[in-house]
Amino acid sequence: MRKFSFSRKSLGVPYALFLFVFVIAPLLVLFYYAFTDGQGQFTIANLTGFFTNPNTLGTLCYSFALAIVTTAVCLLLAYPIAYILAFSNIKSKSVILMLFVMPMWINFSLRITALKEVLTVLEGNLAMHPFLNAVIGMTYDFLPFMILPIYTTISRLDKALREAAMDLGANEFETFLKITLPLSVPGIISGVSMVFLPAMTNYVVLDMLYNSTYIMGSLIGSYFAAYNWHGGSMIALILLGIICLFTLLTGGSEEENTRGGALL
Amino acid sequence: MRKYIKGMFLGLVLLFLYLPIFILAVYSFTDATNIGAIRGFSLHNYVTLFTTPELLGMIGGTILLALGAAFLATLLGTMGAIGAFYSKKKTTKVISTMNQVPVVNADVVTGFSLCILLVVVLGVSKDTFVPLVVGHVILCAPFVYLSVMPKIRQMDPSIYEAALDLGATPFVALIQIVIPQILPGIISGFALAVTLSLDDYFVATYTKPATFDTISTYVVNATKGAQTTIKTALWALSTVIFLIVLVLVAVMNLRANKNGSERVDA
Numbered sequence: 001m002r003k004f005s006f007s008r009k010s011l012g013v014p015y016a017l018f019l020f021v022f023v024i025a026p027l028l029v030l031f032y033y034a035f036t037d038g039q040g041q042f043t044i045a046n047l048t049g050f051f052t053n054p055n056t057l058g059t060l061c062y063s064f065a066l067a068i069v070t071t072a073v074c075l076l077l078a079y080p081i082a083y084i085l086a087f088s089n090i091k092s093k094s095v096i097l098m099l100f101v102m103p104m105w106i107n108f109s110l111r112i113t114a115l116k117e118v119l120t121v122l123e124g125n126l127a128m129h130p131f132l133n134a135v136i137g138m139t140y141d142f143l144p145f146m147i148l149p150i151y152t153t154i155s156r157l158d159k160a161l162r163e164a165a166m167d168l169g170a171n172e173f174e175t176f177l178k179i180t181l182p183l184s185v186p187g188i189i190s191g192v193s194m195v196f197l198p199a200m201t202n203y204v205v206l207d208m209l210y211n212s213t214y215i216m217g218s219l220i221g222s223y224f225a226a227y228n229w230h231g232g233s234m235i236a237l238i239l240l241g242i243i244c245l246f247t248l249l250t251g252g253s254e255e256e257n258t259r260g261g262a263l264l
Numbered sequence: 265m266r267k268y269i270k271g272m273f274l275g276l277v278l279l280f281l282y283l284p285i286f287i288l289a290v291y292s293f294t295d296a297t298n299i300g301a302i303r304g305f306s307l308h309n310y311v312t313l314f315t316t317p318e319l320l321g322m323i324g325g326t327i328l329l330a331l332g333a334a335f336l337a338t339l340l341g342t343m344g345a346i347g348a349f350y351s352k353k354k355t356t357k358v359i360s361t362m363n364q365v366p367v368v369n370a371d372v373v374t375g376f377s378l379c380i381l382l383v384v385v386l387g388v389s390k391d392t393f394v395p396l397v398v399g400h401v402i403l404c405a406p407f408v409y410l411s412v413m414p415k416i417r418q419m420d421p422s423i424y425e426a427a428l429d430l431g432a433t434p435f436v437a438l439i440q441i442v443i444p445q446i447l448p449g450i451i452s453g454f455a456l457a458v459t460l461s462l463d464d465y466f467v468a469t470y471t472k473p474a475t476f477d478t479i480s481t482y483v484v485n486a487t488k489g490a491q492t493t494i495k496t497a498l499w500a501l502s503t504v505i506f507l508i509v510l511v512l513v514a515v516m517n518l519r520a521n522k523n524g525s526e527r528v529d530a
Contacts, residue, residue: 008442011343011344012347014343015405016344016355016359016362022378022381023362023374026374026380026381030373030380081274084270094520095517096274099282100278104459106502106506107463109479109483109484109487110501111284111502113487113499117287117288117299118287121299140281140284143277193368197370202371204466207488208484217372224379232376233377236372239370243370
């Protein structure tokens with residue numbers, strides 16, 4: 001037997017194995033469960049069931065609507081913030097940026113509790129405006145994740161490009177439209193991917209706001225509570241499909257991730 | 265005038281982000297059970313928070329889990345990044361792609377699929393804490409990998425080679441040359457791992473023992489319950505956490521300014 005000799009390559013083996021066993025294998029099992037029934041027989045009933053049941057289809061559409069609106073609201077708030085901060089020359093810029101990002105580090109359930117108390121005072125019965133409250137809750141939760149990547153992208157833009165545009169006679173608005181905005185697309189994409197998927201799946205935000213509307217994540221939660229592994233797996237698989245599609249569309253911008261990338 | 269409008273916009277969004285936390289903080293110092301009621305000053309929420317064994321156990325458990333999972337994730341992720349960097353291009357690509365899966369995946373799916381594999385298929389009991397710890401390591405390790413990788417890329421390879429030429433074994437060279445150079449990435453990866461674990465709800469719900477709660481799962485259940493003493497004690501917890509984060513951020517900011525760099529990003 002050859003004596004084991006240390007090499008830097010072999011350091012990666014435990015992690016590669018770990019990823020395979022606990023990341024890839026669970027997804028394979030998910031696939032198996034999604035297409036079998038309680039007796040282990042192959043079936044596509046879970047799939048057809050999902051796409052023929054008006055309730056689950058409704059949930060899918062509702063999730064998309066909620067995710068699109070939430071993402072749009074976050075983007076409309078985050079872009080100007082990032083833009084203003086990136087181009088301002090105030091000295092306390094990094095402190096203000098920090099203030100926008102800091103909520104990321106406070107436990108989300110406690111923050112949503114705070115929001116819930118305030119909304120209850122403002123609205124009375126929270127169940128009266130489920131969609132509005134869902135958008136407010138998710139914006140409150142996810143906004144920092146949209147601000148940070150956009151800010152990072154804008155602040156790294158080459159100043160010379162904007163100056164050149166101005167020198168060549170473009171006004172500030174034209175410069176924004178033709179230079180800054182197109183060049184900040186990578187930041188927008190990574191911000192959107194930080195918000196869109198959680199908005200389809202993070203059902204606790206809704207639960208905590210006494211919201212009885214369902215999004216895709218809630219379906220997994222309810223199948224889990226009912227020990228229905230096969231039904232739950234199919235929902236998870238459909239979500240996985242949406243995630244894959246989304247990642248392909250956005251070009252899967254690797255490393256630009258900021259779930260916490262946010263270590264300022 | 266335009267500057268004024270810009271400032272007002274930033275101020276309004278900050279107000280939206282912080283007003284709820286501030287209001288809760290103010291009310292945590294009263295004996296009111298609802299926001300809006302005007303009551304007298306009281307510290308009873310803080311007394312409840314720091315004397316109720318259930319709450320203390322839950323907070324301690326959350327912190328212990330976060331530190332433990334972050335430690336394991338840092339170890340695995342760092343080794344993984346070093347190993348992947350020095351492997352063949354194809355192997356690197358495979359590891360990096362697998363690493364990316366939990367990052368882009370929804371936490372609900374990560375937690376649910378892990379629960380099916382470990383608990384339903386392999387029959388591992390949730391009471392062993394194995395599914396929970398594995399789940400949190402899965403959640404955190406990819407981010408450690410992502411924060412260490414750029415540091416390895418920036419490293420000057422000739423220093424490592426020089427160490428070997430001067431007679432160091434590969435292992436010694438790794439510990440004395442490579443690790444110190446990528447240490448900033450390892451530290452920020454660890455910090456990131458801790459915050460991710462502390463904030464997690466979904467992976468924990470699907471993998472935790474029934475009798476164990478993290479702050480997130482506890483708070484979510486408490487908002488559904490009707491126990492007002494616990495509810496208002498959580499306002500105190502929210503305030504304490506807010507203050508801790510505030511102090512940490514302030515310290516980090518001060519240290520960064522001292523080092524003369526505008527940005528402190530990792």
